[in-house]
Amino acid sequence: MKVFILGVSGAVGRLLADDLSERGDAVSGLVRRDEQKFELSKRGVHASVGQLADMSVDSLGSMLRGVDAVVYTARSNGGARDVTAAIDGEGVIRALEATTLAGVHRFTLVSVMPEAGRDQDLSDDEGFYFAVKKLVDVTVSQSDLDWLILRPSMLIDRPGIGSVSLGPAQPHDEIAREDVAATLAALLHEPRIRRQILELTQGSTPIAFAVSANLP
Numbered sequence: 001m002k003v004f005i006l007g008v009s010g011a012v013g014r015l016l017a018d019d020l021s022e023r024g025d026a027v028s029g030l031v032r033r034d035e036q037k038f039e040l041s042k043r044g045v046h047a048s049v050g051q052l053a054d055m056s057v058d059s060l061g062s063m064l065r066g067v068d069a070v071v072y073t074a075r076s077n078g079g080a081r082d083v084t085a086a087i088d089g090e091g092v093i094r095a096l097e098a099t100t101l102a103g104v105h106r107f108t109l110v111s112v113m114p115e116a117g118r119d120q121d122l123s124d125d126e127g128f129y130f131a132v133k134k135l136v137d138v139t140v141s142q143s144d145l146d147w148l149i150l151r152p153s154m155l156i157d158r159p160g161i162g163s164v165s166l167g168p169a170q171p172h173d174e175i176a177r178e179d180v181a182a183t184l185a186a187l188l189h190e191p192r193i194r195r196q197i198l199e200l201t202q203g204s205t206p207i208a209f210a211v212s213a214n215l216p
């Protein structure tokens with residue numbers, strides 16, 4: 001399978017690229033800097049260099065042509081509103097349009113649980129980030145593509161345990177980025193799981209079983 005990852009230089013993106021490569025998939029993606037392209041090429045990932053915020057649907061679409069699935073795991077990190085709007089909002093919509101233009105049928109978005117910021121003293125910019133993420137989920141979920149939205153709980157950097165809780169609604173807790181990447185890889189290898197919003201958190205179900213339990 002050929003998979004293009006937007007956000008391939010990020011923490012989840014890199015782990016996903018490694019998981020897919022180990023499965024024998026061909027991984028490509030978009031990065032912002034030449035040194036990221038060089039570093040990823042040593043790990044077998046073909047990266048193109050470009051600015052997601054400035055890229056047209058046409059130029060993004062030409063990068064996506066010929067792949068089997070597109071994954072969007074880029075994020076602005078809840079900073080300034082214009083960057084959030086560009087990366088967490090318009091960037092996703094343009095990627096969705098570019099996926100359609102390129103004739104690719106599968107689009108997977110890494111989103112957030114809408115209640116992730118609840119009971120926290122969020123700044124206005126952080127509140128804006130969660131609002132943009134939710135609105136984008138609405139748009140993606142209305143697309144004609146074989147879309148999939150994965151909403152992990154709080155991401156942490158610890159070794160994965162290979163088991164998770166995955167389903168339409170999960171409590172907001174935490175999960176290792178390695179387990180998110182492994183779940184994404186397993187979901188990409190299960191094309192029957194499509195047009196679903198799945199929430200993901202730490203749990204005790206082995207990832208392969210957690211994925212098959214969500215088959216329609």
Ligand SMILES: NC(=O)c1ccc[n+]([C@@H]2O[C@H](COP(=O)([O-])OP(=O)(O)OC[C@H]3O[C@@H](n4cnc5c(N)ncnc54)[C@H](OP(=O)(O)O)[C@@H]3O)[C@@H](O)[C@H]2O)c1
Pocket residue numbers: 006007008009010011012013031032033051052053072073074075076077083087110111112113151152153154155156
């Ligand atoms: N943090 C959490 O607890 C949490 C919880 C649930 C869901 N999520 C979601 O999980 C996903 C992956 O998170 P992560 O930890 O892997 O994020 P990350 O390590 O911060 O990676 C973010 C990616 O987005 C790219 N990016 C950021 N700004 C950009 C810009 N202006 N133009 C182009 N690319 C840009 C980064 O590129 P560079 O390498 O060039 O910076 C990087 O590839 C995100 O969608 C996030 O919203 C996060």
